[in-house]
Amino acid sequence: KNDLDEALESGSEFSATAEALQLEVQSHDAFMLSEVPESLNQAVVQAIPSIQLGAVSPMLQSENQGFFVYMNNKDVPQIDENDPDYTQAMAFLERYSSMTRMRSIIGELITAGSPE
Known part of the structure; x- marks a missing residue:
């Protein structure tokens, strides 16, 4: 997480940085919380409201997997x-x-x- 945070602070792009750190990257089109993609892990869905725009979440753990979430868009209707x-x-x-x-x-x- 520290490497991700440092790279973002220096202006690097999240996906490229995560891939350079050999992390699997998944991107999703913008969606509303009432229309969450089925492929999105439930731990990630539950964390979405607390993740700040432009920030990397703490590691979210679920089913022997860990996730870092980067919020690049968070519009409140x-x-x-x-x-x-x-x-x-x-x-x-x-x-x-x-x-x-x-x-x-x-x-x-x-x-x-x-x-x-």
């Missing part, structure tokens, strides 16, 4: 608050949150009114 899907999702979350609070309050009232 813009959310349109007027989008019907967004409005519907927010309404659902508000209803769910309200029901959860009500259940909690009812549970507390039942517990408070129950003889010990």
Whole structure:
């Protein structure tokens, strides 16, 4: 990892550096987390949100394999608050949150009114 970090800091390209270090390199086209390529290891998928743009991840281990992930693009989609899907999702979350609070309050009232 140190060799990868040093090479990137000096302006080297990740794929070329990794290949020079005799590491197997896989590249993927940009994708959304809701549409992850099936070939991508689950340990890598789980680490994606925490990997910084332009940085190499710590070694991720899974099934006797180790992975370094280099994040060269990380765009967060813009959310349109007027989008019907967004409005519907927010309404659902508000209803769910309200029901959860009500259940909690009812549970507390039942517990408070129950003889010990």
